[in-house]
Amino acid sequence: MAHLEAEYRDFRASVRRFANEEVAPRAAALDREQNPPVEAHAASLRLGLPGLPYPEHLGGGGGDMFAQCVAMEEIARVCASTALGISSSWIMMAVVNFGTEDQQREIVPQMTSGAARCAWGLTEPKGGSDLMAASTKAVRSADGWVLNGTKRFITNGGWAEWYLVFARTSEKRFGLFLVHKNDAGVSFGAPEKKMGMRGSPTSDVILENCVLPESRLLGDPERGAEYIGAALLKSRLQMSAHALGIAAGALDAALRYTSEREQFGQAIAKFQMVRGMVADMAIKVEAGRSVLRHACELLIAGDPEAKLHASIAKVMCSDAAMAVTTDAVQLHGGYGYLEDYAVERMMRDAKVTQIWEGTNQIQRLMIAKEVYEQI
Template sequence: MNFELNENQKLIQETARRYAQERIEKIAGEIDRTGEFPKEIIKEMAEMGFMGMIIPEEYGGAGLDFTSLAIAVEEISKASASIGVIMAVNNSLCAYPIFQFGNEEQKRKYLPLLATGEAIGAFALTEPNVGSDPASLETTIKDGGDYFLLNGTKRFITNAGEAKIFVVFATIDRNLKHKGICALIVERDYEGFSIGKHEDLLGLRSTANCELIFEDCKVPKRNLLGEIGQGFKIAMHTLDVSRIDIGAQSVGIAQAAFEKALAYSKERKQFGKYLYEFEMIQEMLADMATKIQAARLLVYYAAFLKDKGVPRFSKESSMAKYFASQVAMEATRLAIQIHGGYGYTKDYPVERYYRDAKCMEIYEGTSEIQKIVIARNLIE
């Protein structure tokens, strides 16, 4: 058992941390305020290889492991959770299922675009009436000759406003439940496809989160990902992978909140003493630091299992996401508490961390769904 990062992972961590501190942190508050998608930053990150970290080199990516991706997502998310999830979605939710389940033609067409940042990717599963129960999808596909005709609406889709490549899930027959779900690769300029409402979110405000509308959208049959009826399996396996990233993102947010709280406690005086000199504040800091490290290790372990080639790691990825998201909420709450009234203002970034952290308990499977996944794996 080795708890040390290898030299390549240390380099990735250092590179991501330095870039986040020098470029991202200074604009994070502004893009949160305006909701602007950080195009220039994403372009730079693509040039550095961050947008295609897990894409093999033969398709233009960096060919790195999932532990390295988790390390980078944590560091980027410390500066901006919005940018962290833009990067994570491109890697794990769009590029990964195309690589894992796509044919060679699909891989060669789409993966280089995602790796270089020429195209941003998105993952479209959630619908207005379907969140935690993806077997009940209402978006449908039917045979249209050389095409599939796609009809329905997707909601809360990260990157949607800027993405060019979408992995979309729809059903051939709602009565078939999960057995009828298919996965399709949909391009932004396909006939019958339009972008709907831009969501005005509480946190993660710079992620171009939008609604997708399909009205007899013509999708070439060659863009079927995997086989007919395999979509549910593709979605669930992909979420197992991406939950590692959300755990890493949660750790990044929590670490940022802890560092800001610790620094503030060494600057602020009350009753003639620095805040850190009060035992109650020390208890808060100790709890934060301990739980953040525990969350980080859960994330690393889930990533380790994926990199090792373990066929199933649903329990471990759900544990990582569930615990890390809880830690992010607790750490950001305590960071605001340590800042007192100032923490409740936009003059300090801890309020942004708190808003961003809440989504960690909701998207890519709520905390309640994670507990169900964990329990089912324990019982089996």
């Protein structure tokens, strides 16, 4: 694991510098005004962050999973919403993995250049964890496919141009479809009013007799579940890094505040109870980072154990985000309860990391299943 960190030390430093200079100053206003991170997304193009995982011949940076997690962690450290807005472009790696050359040439350069953004189209009103219960249907037509259904809680809903939509193509089979926001039959629900991640737009994506040509089908129309499983494995690691970044940012804020705040004639960082809390916060952050690095190594090596360790990383990092941000608010005292301090936003942002990408309860069931099968 140490060699990975050393290899990407300069990259981490450059992303951290970008986050501190371009992202952090806008974070509070983004949350308050509930606008997408337009300026930060544009600024991130100078580092090639929207195109980070894509092959170089398609205009990308060729960054592996560890590079993606480093970038996600460093941006989420100062603004979780912006980290989502920039990394959402990575979703269309599914086109590289499963699409045709024509699809890659059409869509990927839009992601790497920042000309377009994208989004998943997975969760539905009746559920998200049970993906195989999806009711959105794709029916063959003379010219292609017709899609009908509603996708719920879609990150970048209305802001993204492209949507990777999971739809039922037969009684027990699914396909993945490339839907553009300007396609006939596509509309969006009202923006959701959320506890956190307020700088990341979320809405329903509604498909009403949405007619798509055959060229918008990704790969085999009956292998969508297989494709989405592979894509979600990578996404789970990215979102683990996202949660880890929130936790690390809250720890940073707590260290600064407790070093500066004085009570009873000394900095509160000198108090034994405070130091114990800070130690526990640091343990949670470093434990999550270690597990995530290991999962990245397994994925990069093509080891099937990556699936188990990705779930472990997701649980550890998101639980750490919730615990560490809660303690950071506590260490700020009454000030932590005010919007004037970033830890208030971080605590609100942290909660959803335990819910999306498969709830932590679902992840624990998956972990148990994997370890029992190793007996």
